[in-house]
Amino acid sequence: MSNHQILNPTDHGALRVRADAAPELGDGVMSCLVVPSEFRRLACEYPIFFRFDGESRSFAALALFGFEGGENLFLEDGRWDAASRPFAMAVQPFLVGRPQGGQGAGQVHIDMDHPRVVLAGGEGVRVFDDAGQPSPWLEEVAGMLGALDEGYRASGEFYAALxxxxxxxxxxxxxxxxxxxxxxxxxxxxxxxxKLRALDAAALAGLHDAGHLEPIFMALASLGNLGKLVRRKNRRADG
Structure with a gap:
């Protein structure tokens, strides 16, 4: 279940959010959605694969964290053991909402039933300061939400090109x-x-001009992380 609300200082002024990492906080997942605009940032840490969604008849990209359901090999002692996290993981419990009809500017929503949400008096990061202004942490999260939303909206052209x-x-x-x-x-x-190597100069130029060539190469480069992920799995199994 979820309980999405538009984030505002009147209703959520005393709210705190757990910013550590743990399976019970929503981090216990084998993979998560990533968008092409963040491939370059993530390619040094995670294998990036694509998966076809039969219901939507479209592709999406995933960063792989483990080899079985609920397994995240990047979780270590209450922290995320990587230089960067996919936006979809880093923004929890926030999400982008829109006015009815789906038009208009995005709004910052919060899932009040998410395990990261802490009511007044609990431990966690402040969402708003005493004056009702967004905390620096919330401003950072809002920036990631905007980047994730923009990247998702732009990804259709990337998958159409593929x-x-x-x-x-x-x-x-x-x-x-x-x-x-x-x-x-x-x-x-x-x-x-x-097939990528077989593309002619015009096709490659078109992919480059549209900004698609970089995420293609970043996705390919990310596959070198599979061996690293296997080593993480071996260390976990040995421990």
Missing amino acids: DRHDLLEPFSMDVTLDNGASHRLVGYHLINEE
Whole structure:
């Protein structure tokens, strides 16, 4: 269940939010949605894959945190063990809402039923200061919300370009750990490097001019993090 409300100092002036990291705070997930505009920032930490949503008939990108449901190998002693987090994880429990009809400027909403929400008197980061102004932490989160919303709205053109050039291919992988346990990654897609290399100069120039070439290369580069993720899994299994 969720209880979304428009964030405002009148109703939420005493609110605090847990900013640490833990499975019970919503961080216990195997992957999360990421947008092409953040691929460059995330490519040094997480493998980035694509997944087709049969209901919406569209692709989305995911940053991978583990190899089985509910597993986040980046959680370490109440903190997120990475230089950066995907926007979708960093902004919780906030989200972008819009007026009825879906038109107009985005609004900062908060899910009051999210486990990160702490009522007055609890431990957590202030959302508003004593004067009712957004705290520096909230301003930072609002900036990430805006970047996530903008990136999501722009992502349709990116996926249309991938589809136009038939650049996504199905991917599966068997992961065998040092202790003999195995996991299988299925249902994902990645960039087909052969088809990318076969594109002519005009097609590559079009992708570059539209800003699509960089996230394509960042997604490919991110696959080097699979080995790092396996090592995290091995250390966790050994411990």
